[in-house]
Amino acid sequence: MSNSPTRILILGGGFAGLYAAMQLEKTLAREPGVEVTLVNRENFFLFTPLLHEVAASDLDLTTIVNPVRKMLKRVNFFAGEVESIDLSGKRVVVSHGFDHHHHSLEYDHLVIGLGSITNFYSLPGLEARALTMKSLGDAMTLRNHLIAHLEEADSECCGVKHPLLAFVVAGGGFAGVETVAGLNDFVRDALPSYPHLNETMLRIVLVHPGAVILPELGEKLGVYAQKKLAERGVDIRVNTKVEGVSERGVKLSDGTMIETNTLVWTAGTSPNPLLQGLECKKERGRLAVNEYLEVADWPGVWALGD
Ligand SMILES: Cc1cc2nc3c(=O)[nH]c(=O)nc-3n(C[C@H](O)[C@H](O)[C@H](O)COP(=O)(O)OP(=O)(O)OC[C@H]3O[C@@H](n4cnc5c(N)ncnc54)[C@H](O)[C@@H]3O)c2cc1C
Known part of the structure; x- marks a missing residue:
């Protein structure tokens, strides 16, 4: 039997990805044989429903952001940009650092919560x-x-x-x-x-x-x-x-x-452009999922949020 841990990779640290990570922090991430990693562009969670309060000077910006590293102790955090997702190869390429060098992160289970972009x-x-x-x-x-x-x-x-x-x-x-x-x-x-x-x-x-x-x-x-x-x-x-x-x-x-x-x-918003290249079922550009948020025909891949 292999001793390598089961790797759960979460992409996106918005409401969808972060809350998935926080839930796993309390459950599966406690298991010695499970390794959970969250990847997000920013190292903080942004509470978007109060964004207008910062724009209107009613709130200081520090009151609507929360450092991810403070919220997650058992879940690993990777601050970087998701560059591509390879569902067949079960790997995600991310970039980070001042020189934007690349890493390949392999997974057993993938949670996609990359949100939408302005259209x-x-x-x-x-x-x-x-x-x-x-x-x-x-x-x-x-x-x-x-x-x-x-x-x-x-x-x-x-x-x-x-x-x-x-x-x-x-x-x-x-x-x-x-x-x-x-x-x-x-x-x-x-x-x-x-x-x-x-x-x-x-x-x-x-x-x-x-x-x-x-x-x-x-x-x-x-x-x-x-x-x-x-x-x-x-x-x-x-x-x-x-x-x-x-x-x-x-x-x-x-x-x-x-x-x-x-x-x-x-x-106007449209789905994250990284989804375009994924060879799975979509509805109006968004990933089609079942009642467990599992992506159709891709066991072990989940999608949630915008
Ligand atoms: C101003 C404003 C006010 C809102 N008010 C409300 C409200 O009152 N009630 C309500 O229900 N909804 C509200 N919404 C909508 C709500 O914010 C979204 O539905 C919610 O944020 C979606 O969560 P998500 O995790 O799917 O996506 P997001 O919150 O967009 O999170 C996606 C995350 O993925 C990261 N990401 C994306 N691409 C990459 C990449 N390539 N590499 C690395 N990281 C990446 C982003 O940086 C982000 O952290 C509001 C939205 C805005 C903008």
């Missing part, structure tokens, strides 16, 4: 001009962007203020709604510090392609959230899509052009 659907100008809201860096960028725009609009030599004070968020899911709410509160609360600005100059718009925002929560809560946001001054455009963004502003599918410097895009 701009090739809409004109988006990739170059839109801000995104997925990482800690995105939240800091948005925060600095908002402050820079308030400062610029307040300056006495600022000629045309309204594009600087119009902020468009695309996407009425969790990310977009939380972002527009945080952004709205932030700029309104900041106004007393800017003597040349007032509420009537602000324009904060949420653009959503469906009839009601927050489709994840059902119509009743979506309508309630819409009412609350509208009461706080957010202009909500339902059944509307962003068609493109240029130096003039954001063009909407109803023909409106909103003159603005700011578009935050949360309206």
Whole structure:
């Protein structure tokens, strides 16, 4: 009988991968014959539902990140980039270090939790001009962007203020709604510090392609959230899509052009590109799994999360 341990490899340290690792930390990782390893790009877990609070300066960034190494004692952690997955060969190539050198990690069981990426659907100008809201860096960028725009609009030599004070968020899911709410509160609360600005100059718009925002929560809560946001001054455009963004502003599918410097895009995601090359069954690019989250026709391979 072989003495080599059973190797469980988890890819991705978001909600899916990290919680799988934490569960195994309490169970299988205690077994001497089992070796569990988590691979993630960052060495911290990011609590995305509070990302907007960092963008809105309500929370310090250290309050929404948690170091993975502190959370896992029995599970090994590898900080690096997953480069490729070879299901037939049961190995994953990862890179790390300043020179991005490669390692091959072999496994007996694989858990794939690599999340999704932003999809701009090739809409004109988006990739170059839109801000995104997925990482800690995105939240800091948005925060600095908002402050820079308030400062610029307040300056006495600022000629045309309204594009600087119009902020468009695309996407009425969790990310977009939380972002527009945080952004709205932030700029309104900041106004007393800017003597040349007032509420009537602000324009904060949420653009959503469906009839009601927050489709994840059902119509009743979506309508309630819409009412609350509208009461706080957010202009909500339902059944509307962003068609493109240029130096003039954001063009909407109803023909409106909103003159603005700011578009935050949360309206599209697509599966992690690493999944594209995997020779297994997929549904709309996502891995098809059974009721145990096991990937169809690949025993020992599981997939979870976005
Ligand atoms: C701003 C915002 C607010 C949200 N609010 C809510 C909410 O209130 N409620 C709710 O239910 N959902 C919310 N969501 C959605 C929620 O965050 C996602 O559904 C969830 O994060 C998905 O978890 P996941 O583990 O599948 O993917 P992710 O959290 O995206 O984790 C994937 C991990 O894999 C890593 N990774 C990816 N590719 C590689 C690679 N090649 N190499 C190494 N590592 C890699 C990433 O760095 C990341 O750590 C929100 C999302 C955002 C962006």
